[in-house]
Amino acid sequence: MEAELAAIVGADHVRADEGALLTFSTDATPLERGRPDVVVFPANTEEVAAVLRVANERRVPVVPRGSGTNLSAGTVPHRGGIVLVLTRMNALKEISEGDLVAVCEPGVRTIELASAVAARGLLFPPDPGSQTTATLGGNVAECSGGLRALKYGVTRDYVLGVEAVLGSGEVIRSGGRLVKDVAGYDLRRLLCGSEGTLAVMTELTLRLMPAPEASGTGMAYFRELGDAARAVSRVLASGILPVTLEFLDQVCIGSVEDFAHIGLDTSAGALLIFGQDGDPASIERDMARMAEACEAEGATEVRLASSPAEAAEVLEARRAALPSLSRLEPLTILEDATVPRSRIAEMVAHIQEIAGRYDLKIGTFGHAGDGNLHPTAVLDPADEDAVRRAHAAFGEIFARALELDGSITGEHGVGLVKLRYLEQQLGADHVALLRRIKAAFDPNGILNPGKLGS
């Protein structure tokens, strides 16, 4: 097969050496790995289509990927086969101010697009934590979220058009440059979040927005997480849609302070970080109203950043949450159970109870505005019992999230690691339907087999 693949993409772009096979055996998910047979780097849509035709004929698994920053083992080639790496397809083809769209290949990194459009006074809102490394193809395949989802939505809300190659090697285009287009089923949004199981995306047309003029940032400490959750409800009920509304629980506040020494109040039960963007007058008004809402719910301290440096310091507390937890133990399991925002306090209380019962260190931070929580366990992978306890604890956490009308995954994807929980959320009939949809796109089941739709 290697010779056949080399004839398509060139011998330089087919790798089966130990280094390549090792590099592409994992993504950002801990503990999961799978050895591919060969790694292929196509340069354009025609090469992708030709590779898929070969794989389809031979019934060889194909795992498409970009930078592999996903956290659900969505790009681990656990059944071997071809890893199709799309990072050579990294042309940012067009930024149109007139149509407010960008057209690019899937290998463009998210930060590159964000920076390029920012330089023209535009905004591409999706900002997943991995944005400096992650590719747009991966972001669309996983329907990445980020910190601005409450106000601006997630990746799916910015996918206007997609060119994609089906499992059979056929090339389709869905949508284009239009906000309004209802010709046919909405395949571009079906592909968004399909985790490489339906098609390989080869070109993306993404919606842009005018960039906001300015932004403001503030923070508030609370005795209890419940107080912070009520402040969130009060902010939203007051008619404000903030751009940032993030929280850290007590475990995270402590670990961030130990790590970054930025003077956080480690006696607080919760820290809420809030922000708004727009024009300066609206920001000032919204920030004042959010501060009032926090005070009304018993915030022990509220601070509005009065300079960009102060704002950066506040945001640093949120950004440091994951790295600070990660350095406590060699293994970090970062999850993304999600609940309606009115149930956040209840859910975090469940997480803390479960962590205690399983004798685990779990800190929870996340997106208070959209209910997307990141319970994060840190442990020693050599401690096999702790690993077992962590899996059991997360099983309970997911079950609790579902009881509260939530989801097993808000933004990380199902991948390999959450497939076992999917039927609990969707039911057997729904999962069977996913399989039939998968077969419509990929009749021989070569695309990322054993994951979503399998």
Place this chain on the structure above:
Amino acid sequence: MEAELAAIVGADHVRADEGALLTFSTDATPLERGRPDVVVFPANTEEVAAVLRVANERRVPVVPRGSGTNLSAGTVPHRGGIVLVLTRMNALKEISEGDLVAVCEPGVRTIELASAVAARGLLFPPDPGSQTTATLGGNVAECSGGLRALKYGVTRDYVLGVEAVLGSGEVIRSGGRLVKDVAGYDLRRLLCGSEGTLAVMTELTLRLMPAPEASGTGMAYFRELGDAARAVSRVLASGILPVTLEFLDQVCIGSVEDFAHIGLDTSAGALLIFGQDGDPASIERDMARMAEACEAEGATEVRLASSPAEAAEVLEARRAALPSLSRLEPLTILEDATVPRSRIAEMVAHIQEIAGRYDLKIGTFGHAGDGNLHPTAVLDPADEDAVRRAHAAFGEIFARALELDGSITGEHGVGLVKLRYLEQQLGADHVALLRRIKAAFDPNGILNPGKLGS
């Protein structure tokens, strides 16, 4: 079959009398009709599922519908069978300010939801022209647009969760109350715009937003439509995302003035109506900047409404466009070819050239912000040659829209009337894929057969 259906929904809710069969033989699309065998009005999900199981066993077509306001003959039962009318399922079950969602049955009228949430200081943005009559189920099935799409998106952007019955009678739920939820393929958005061909939606969970405090409205006349189009580009390039950006061409200006006598300048080549919502200070600033942009592109007159009465008068010009054209001749064909907004002037020039060549009266108005045009032909249906010319002209209009990277339909749907153009836009492989997806949801092809996915 009638007895079997009566056993499910009750004899009062099964109609096969001439009056019912006639009423439900059409929707809002001119010239298209089809006689159903029976009309059924279910009261809940279980009844819908039971009706579909009966129909599926007997291979009887089922055409789900609400108020039937669609303009693409999407709910015309041209193959007979059951018309499944969902207007009895009209419970507005919940409005949650905390989670910013509404939960409702499909038969709730759009205006009812919009009014109920407005009374609580919230906004449901999608505002299709038919909103006072149309149901939310129909809006979701058609992925309706409206006047606010540039700033707020279309119906799909507000569908968080769906309960739906497949062709086999199986009930699935996709999504729920969460902005972030990536567990499984995004079926709620696939169902949005699927035109009753994949499943019957029985419950909707819709995203709400805080209502803007205020709004502003203005208008500008231009000598040529090209000037107005450049003004639109200038507005967007200046970083403003207006809530309203509508235009009328010269034909529409004339017909509105003849009809409504509101003092429009009928010598103008184009009228642009623009508006913003938000807080008063931002509105004032944005309105001034939009007025400047119009002047910079040669507007012959710019007016900002200084009172709600004046604003209503300006908006009346846009609202009167369709009724004023409609009264010119007995038959009105309202289309929705859509192009990238940077190509609007070019497209309208094509439409005017085509209208002249086919000796037709076609006025064009529409959404300048999102490129969704409404070329509207008025003619006498007794003049068979004119009807033939109109069909040929629209065929050319769609072909031109596709040449300009546009779509045959921005918001009206494919339905029966545009199915013949679909392959031109999507290609044969894509259309074949739609058929396979349809089969995954509706293996016996009973749901709205002969339309999308057939």
